[in-house]
Amino acid sequence: MSALFSLWPRYLSRVLTGKKSVELRLRAPRLSAGDVLWFYCTLPRGALEATAVAERVVTDSPGEIWRQWEHRLGLSVKEFQSYAGGRKRVSAIVFDKACGFRNPLPLHEIRSREPNFHPPQFYTRILAGSQLAVLFSDHCKSNTRLKRTRAPLSQRVMP
Secondary structure (H helix, E strand, O other), rough: EEEEEEEHHHHHHHHHHOOEEEEEOOOOOOOOOOOOEEEEEEEOOOEEEEEEEEEEEEEHHHHHHHHHHHHHHOOHHHHHHHOOOOOOOOOEEEEEEEEEEEEEEEHHHHHOOOOOOOOOOOOOOOOOOOOHHHHHHHHHHHHHHEOOOEEEEEEEEOO
């Protein structure tokens, strides 16, 4: 399976520089290890810009998620508390092998192939063989550039 996530530009930039390899969500997506993750960058960029591979999804209290993953979340304490504060449980999507595209796939090109496409608020499953799956895979094959996506070993927190 694969899934599409929308990320704000500053967070996607952190993915591409290796400062972020865990995505925080208020609800747990149904993902498995090895699932392909597609990252759409919200406006003003408005384009499919990267892909990664899911390692796992961890759901726990915000405090435990922060303790376990703070060095891979790519968030300040203030950003984390603003997003997760007051929640009993949040989910961390742990991923690896993030790759950015030399040429992002703009929203208007996605809609030229899939007119009803709307970037997801939470996430969207991409069905194997669907027009989006073929479009994204073809684009990835011809535009991928490798990026370092893990924090240095000295900064990693191993669960």
